[in-house]
Amino acid sequence: MGYIQEELAKRNIPDFLVFNDGTPVTDKADWEKRRKEIIDLLANEMYGHIPPAFPFTIEEKVFSDKHLGRKLDYSQNILKFDTPYGHGEFTFHTFFPHGKTNVPTFIFMAFKPNEPWNYCPVESIIDRGYGVIMAYHAEISSDDGDFTNGIASALPREVYNCGKISLWSWAATRLMDYAQTLDFVDKTKIAMIGHSRLGKTTLWTVANDTRFSFACANCSGCSGDALARDTVGETVEKIYNRFPYWFVPAYEKYKNNESSMPFDQHFLLASIAPRKVCTAAAVLDAWADPQAQFLSCNAASPAYELLGLKGIVCDDRPTVPGDTYHEGNIGHHLRHHGHTLSLYDWNKYMDFIDKN
Ligand code: GTR
Numbered sequence: 001m002g003y004i005q006e007e008l009a010k011r012n013i014p015d016f017l018v019f020n021d022g023t024p025v026t027d028k029a030d031w032e033k034r035r036k037e038i039i040d041l042l043a044n045e046m047y048g049h050i051p052p053a054f055p056f057t058i059e060e061k062v063f064s065d066k067h068l069g070r071k072l073d074y075s076q077n078i079l080k081f082d083t084p085y086g087h088g089e090f091t092f093h094t095f096f097p098h099g100k101t102n103v104p105t106f107i108f109m110a111f112k113p114n115e116p117w118n119y120c121p122v123e124s125i126i127d128r129g130y131g132v133i134m135a136y137h138a139e140i141s142s143d144d145g146d147f148t149n150g151i152a153s154a155l156p157r158e159v160y161n162c163g164k165i166s167l168w169s170w171a172a173t174r175l176m177d178y179a180q181t182l183d184f185v186d187k188t189k190i191a192m193i194g195h196s197r198l199g200k201t202t203l204w205t206v207a208n209d210t211r212f213s214f215a216c217a218n219c220s221g222c223s224g225d226a227l228a229r230d231t232v233g234e235t236v237e238k239i240y241n242r243f244p245y246w247f248v249p250a251y252e253k254y255k256n257n258e259s260s261m262p263f264d265q266h267f268l269l270a271s272i273a274p275r276k277v278c279t280a281a282a283v284l285d286a287w288a289d290p291q292a293q294f295l296s297c298n299a300a301s302p303a304y305e306l307l308g309l310k311g312i313v314c315d316d317r318p319t320v321p322g323d324t325y326h327e328g329n330i331g332h333h334l335r336h337h338g339h340t341l342s343l344y345d346w347n348k349y350m351d352f353i354d355k356n
Contacts, residue, residue, distance in 0.1 A: 002316040004298045007291075011229040013264045013299055017306065028307055031273070038271045039207055041263055046223065047204050048162035048248040050169045051155040056081035058178060061091075065098055072126050073098050079174055081154065088154030090140045090171060095122050096131040096184065104189035104353055105131040105182075106216070107175045109168055109198040111341075113139065119195060119341045128350050131185065133175050137198055140171040145245040163247040168198070169205040176211050191216050191353055195341035196288075197246065199279075200224035207271040214356070215277045216349040218341045221288025223247070225279045227265055227296045228258045233289030266299035269330065273303035278331035278352045280345050283321045284338035294319045297330045304329050326352050 001009065016038060017025040025034045043049045062076040073096045080089040096103060111119055113136040125132055137143060141150035141164060147157045152167055162170075172192055179185050191214035194202035199220025206215035217225055222234035223246070237255035240247065254261050269277055279297060281290035294314075301311020313327035319334040326333075331352040335344055 003318065004295065004314075004316050007295055008299055011227060011264075011295075012259070013227060013229055013266060014262060016263070016267050016270050017302055025306065031303065031306055035271050035273070038263070038267050042204070042207070042268060042271070043166075044248075044250060045254075045261070045263070046247055046251045047169075048157075048166045049160055050166045050173065050205075050208050051160040051162060053173070053177070054081045054083050054154075056174060056177075068123055068126065071098050072096070072122065079171075079178070081174075083154045085156050085159065086154040088151035090135055090151060092133060092135040092175060092178075094131065094133050095126065097126045097129055100129060101184045102186040103129065103131045103184050104191070105133060105179055105185045107172055107179065107190065107192045107212075108132050108134040109172055109192070109194040109201055110134050110136045111195060111198060112136065121343045121346060124343055125346060125350070128347075128354075130350060130353075133179060135171055135175060137168050137201070141167045143197075147245070161248060163245060165197070165201050165204055165246045168201045169208065172201070172205045173209050176209055180211070187211075189213055189353060191349070193218065193341075193346075193349060195219060196221065196224075196339065197243070200246070203268050203272070203277070206275065206277070207268060210275065213275055214349075214353055215272055215275070216352075217277065217279045218345050219280060219282055219285050219288050219339050221285070221293065223265070224288075225265055225269060225296050226289045226292040227299065228254075228261065228292075229264055231258075231289045231292050233287045233292065264296075264299070266296045269296060269300035270303035273300070274307050274309055274329065276329045276331070276352070276356055278326075278349055280332070280348065281319070281334045282338050282340070283334060283336055288339065290334055291318055294332060294334070297325075297332045300330060301328070324348060324351075326355060 141152040193216040199217035297312040304311040310328035312330040
């Protein structure tokens with residue numbers, strides 16, 4: 001047995017190619033059913049359910065074709081909706097290369113309101129022919145335990161049993177609805193991208209919304225792409241004690257008890273199959289546990305193999321900074337430095353999407 005299989009065997013992670021009733025998952029038709037079981041499991045035990053869609057309107061506040069020497073069209077908009085429980089709205093921004101058609105597009109859940117000028121290098125993205133639809137997560141609903149602000153008041157936790165990650169996913173799904181209405185967007189190349197807690201949100205959104213062709217999850221770590229069993233980084237206890245509101249209360253029982261989880265994070269990556277997922281780790285980001293992130297990509301690969309596709313295609317050794325694995329349907333890179341979403345990462349994700 002080589003390095004990867006030995007490490008996976010040590011961790012004793014559950015097999016996702018088995019139905020809840022114990023029968024094996026053997027073909028493509030089985031996979032679609034099993035995928036739904038996995039998503040239900042992760043919803044019930046970790047993230048909660050993403051609330052249903054409601055009709056919405058878009059109010060355009062700003063449109064400008066004057067940015068970056070007119071190579072970029074920028075807009076600022078408000079998405080508004082009503083539910084039986086109240087009114088909700090949030091701001092989003094769009095950045096598209098001027099006058100282009102068939103534009104591959106990122107739906108970007110941003111860490112900060114002014115992200116285009118740091119975590120989102122707009123000019124470089126536009127120069128590669130991509131567009132971006134961006135919303136700031138904490139405006140959608142605050143990044144804390146208050147479930148009365150932003151869209152949370154219209155989508156009550158008591159009714160929908162969702163944590164904040166699922167609320168942010170709901171918003172990203174509405175942005176996907178909006179992207180479907182833009183005739184210059186290439187609907188076969190819509191990716192979601194997010195960093196860290198929003199990398200977790202990215203994986204969960206794309207798992208649920210099959211209109212996304214790609215998930216680009218940057219340094220998503222614990223409760224994202226990193227295997228929880230035997231982690232040397234953040235644990236379920238650490239994350240749940242600090243951020244219980246990202247999840248549902250059912251997740252708490254796995255604190256210091258990861259081995260009892262009927263899943264591990266490779267279930268989440270696998271539930272995106274046959275669509276493509278690209279993850280990234282940073283060598284100084286020990287909290288996210290880079291090797292547990294890499295191993296999880298390998299543990300998810302059997303979902304693709306079942307469908308006659310390649311999962312991750314990689315060397316059988318621990319990753320080192322500079323490694324990029326883009327041959328299969330699960331992409332992964334490990335870079336130098338620490339916990340951030342850099343131009344290097346964006347370029348890797350665009351390389352991966354360009355190839356596919
Ligand atoms: C940390 C958290 C991580 C990660 C990170 C982030 O404090 O423990 O799981 O989500 O925040 O979002 O930057």
